[in-house]
Amino acid sequence: MAESKKETIVMFPFMGQGHIIPFLALSLQLEQRGFNIIFVNTPLNIKKLRQSIPPSSAIRLRELPFHSSDHPGLPPSAENFDALPYPLVIKFLQASKSLQPHFRSLLDDLVRGGDPLLAVVGDIFFGWSAEVANELGLFHVVFSGCGGFGFACYYSTWLNLPHLKTDSPEFSLPDFPEAGKFHVTQLAASYLAADGNDPWSIFQRENLSAWSKSNGVLFNSISELDKNGLGYFRRKLNRPVWAIGPVILPVQVRSGKQPTISPEKCVEWLDSKPPNSVLYISFGSMNTISASQMMQLAKALEQILNVNFIWVVRPPLGFDITADFKAEEWLPEGFTEKVVKTQNRGIIVSQWAPQLEILSHESVGAFLTHCGWNSVLESLSQGVPIIGWPLAAEQFFNAKFLVEEVGVCLEVARGSSFEVRCDDIVEKIEKVMKGDSVKGMEMRKRAGEVKEVIRNAIRSDDELKGSSVKAMDDFLDAALLMKEKTKSVGQ
Helix, strand or coil, X not given: CCCCCCCEEEEECCCCHHHHHHHHHHHHXXXXXXXXXXXXXXXXXXXXXXXXXXXXXXXXXXXXXXXXXXXXXXXXXXXCHHHCCHHHHHHXXXXXXXXXXXXXXXXXXXXXXXXXXXXXXXXXXCCHHHHHHHHCCCEEEEEECCCHHHHHHHXXXXXXXXXXXXXXXXXXXXXXXXXXXXXXXXXXXXXXXXCXXXXXXXXXXXXXXXXXXXXXXXXXXXXXXXXXXXXXXXXXXXXXXXXXXCCCCCCCCCCCCCCCCCHHHHHHHHHCCCCCCXXXXXXXXXXXXXXXXXXXXXXXXXXXXXXXXXXXXXXXXXXXXXXXXXXXXXXXXXXXXXXXXXXXXXXXXXXXXXXXXXXXXXXXXXXXXXXXXXXXXXXXHCCCCEEECCCCXXXXXXXXXXXXXXXXXXXXXXXXXXXXXXXXXXXXXXXXHXXXXXXXXXXXXXXXXXXXXXXXXXXXXXXXXXXXXXXXXHHHHHHHHHHHHHHXXXX
């Protein structure tokens, strides 16, 4: 097993919280195993990260220059896509390729300086980092903070665009038939606008194809739950695929964003509520729903008198999601006064909440989420069933996986243009939250079973190692083996 105290691993996530968070969590895990970590990103992201790294950690931070003003269409000081409006996301992805020469120079300096580099861990959107590592004779892996199934669907859909080859609203993936049938409502806006020659298609074709130059892929997933998705990449790339999840930041480590409500206040409020009576609602770090959807969701929460809630809110679609939330404008009249203050049934949290602390509390009975993979893993690691409302990227495919293959999710809506009605939301929430609901009992039971699967996967007992621990061992051993071979050839 790999136990070196000297080897260095370079971590290079894309500039977004949903990417930086799992990379930081993985960095801390690798550091605990005795490896030195160099974490690479752009200046503003590095500045935020300094607040997140525990004092006991020796992770080294390295900056790569990035000037959004050099890229037409991007606002000044844009270094993280969480706050960018959707039309600018592809421009940001394209602009990120300007990091390539700076990253190569950084690695070259480390090699020349005698830093004992063991591996480069690159982001799913930095496919080009594999070629850079290859040029310098370094072991490279792609780390996907996404799950195998969801990203297999994402990968296959971009490379094949199967929905363009049929007149039916339903389609299947030619190289991933075991994923089943899909509907066009399960496609993000970028897919629906694609014709093969658009900016998204061109970027993804080049980026995803570059994965084949890597030495393997790490997935933030669990092999016992995700066999089909992991199997897709093994046969597609003909490379090792290691499921090392769940890779989750410890509760005591902050992600660079400060919650607008203290964990202590959250826990105090949750302590006052019965078990399984609280619905936690959050759409992630860069997603929001439309104003009409927000109004319908609030009306549903107002109606369900036996359900408490914590709702992380941001301004609706079309507004600056980093701005202050105007409850009087976007929620029903009197909602905050009646439901939050008088009835004490809910907490409205602006922007950011201590999510893992909330999900780990026994009073939380379900999580209404956009099905971003970080959120999914945090929920399932605590045995909390999911009400799915996917909004972008591979989230629609994650929801399909959680509903059809894992059995822990009930979908309530799809996307920010989906017409939702208060009565439908009430029905779905009650189906999951009501104690005597057959569906709810089935989902809670299954979520509890998945929690045990996850717990077993990360067991590190010498005599009974979990699958994720073994996968991490195998990845590190593969990197060490390549380094030893390179040394012997050079002697």
